[in-house]
Structure formats: C-alpha cells, structure tokens
Amino acid sequence: HMSFKQLKAMLNALPVEITLVDEEDINIYFNEGEKVFTRPQVALGRPVYSCHPKRVEPIVRMLISDFKKGKRDSLTILSERSGHPVVISYFALRExxxxxxxxxxxxxIDGLVDAIKNDKKGPIDLK
Structure with missing residues (x-):
C-alpha cells in the first residue's frame, strides 16, 4: 500500500503544478515546488473563485458547474505565461x-514545443 509520504513525494516529483478543489469548491491541496501561478498558503481552505482574476472567475464557475452536472470531464487550455508556453488542464474527479x-x-512546456519544432524523437527535457 502507498503511504502518505510516498504519495506526497510522487506528487511533488511531477513537473506539474497541481491544485485540488473539493466538491464544495474549496482549495484543499497544492503540491510543492515552483509555481507558474501564485498559490499562497492562505488560499487553502478558501473558495477557488477567490484565487482567480475577476475576468476569469465566470469561466471557472461555469467549468466547475459543468463538471458537477456531468456535462464535461476535462478541459485543456494552451496559454503563455512570462514568455513560456503553458498547458493548463482541468479534470473532474469522480467516484x-x-x-x-x-x-x-x-x-x-518549453521543451515539448522545442522538440516538436525540431522533430526530436526520444527523451526530452520538458523544462
């Protein structure tokens, strides 16, 4: 069986910034490490909507509403942050x-974009 320490280490080892929002729309988890988007510890225990710019909040509300209603299971957005290509993916968690x-x-995804542009095959550095 996986221990909590192993689960935490696994999530922190991934080259991905992870946020978990519970069924009541409250931020309950951020993994450790460098962040593309600021994730202050004070955001834990607070509504996810308070962490987004006002212009984005209606989109977040609609997405989570669609997840809750079963209308959608995921959404992936390609964006840019500080001159770097970024993939932002949202997944509905269900049991x-x-x-x-x-x-x-x-x-x-700088490394992935470079690999695609240069038609590189095999191992790549995603950074």
Missing amino acids: DGKYLGTLEAVQI
Missing part, C-alpha cells in the same frame, strides 16, 4: 459517477 472535486494541472 462511481459522484463528483468529488476538480484537479488543475499546470505545466510549462
């Missing part, structure tokens, strides 16, 4: 069809 929360995964 036996019941909505448990939302997982947000953010990843800088």
Whole structure:
C-alpha cells in the first residue's frame, strides 16, 4: 500500500503544478515546488473563485458547474505565461459517477514545443 509520504513525494516529483478543489469548491491541496501561478498558503481552505482574476472567475464557475452536472470531464487550455508556453488542464474527479472535486494541472512546456519544432524523437527535457 502507498503511504502518505510516498504519495506526497510522487506528487511533488511531477513537473506539474497541481491544485485540488473539493466538491464544495474549496482549495484543499497544492503540491510543492515552483509555481507558474501564485498559490499562497492562505488560499487553502478558501473558495477557488477567490484565487482567480475577476475576468476569469465566470469561466471557472461555469467549468466547475459543468463538471458537477456531468456535462464535461476535462478541459485543456494552451496559454503563455512570462514568455513560456503553458498547458493548463482541468479534470473532474469522480467516484462511481459522484463528483468529488476538480484537479488543475499546470505545466510549462518549453521543451515539448522545442522538440516538436525540431522533430526530436526520444527523451526530452520538458523544462
């Protein structure tokens, strides 16, 4: 069986910024490490909507509403942050069809973009 220490180490080892929002729309987890988007510890225990710019808040509300209603299971957005290409993915978490929360995964993909541009095959550094 996986221990909590192993789970935490696994999540922190991934080259992805992870945020977990519970079924009540409250931020309950951020993994450790460098962040593309600021994630202050004070945001834990607070509504996810308070962490987003006002212009983005309606989109976040609609996405989570769609997740809760089962209209959608995921959404991936290609964006740019500080001159770096970024993929932001949202996933509805469910158990036996019941909505448990939302997982947000953010990843800088400079290495992937470079590999595609240069038609590189084999191992790549995603950073």
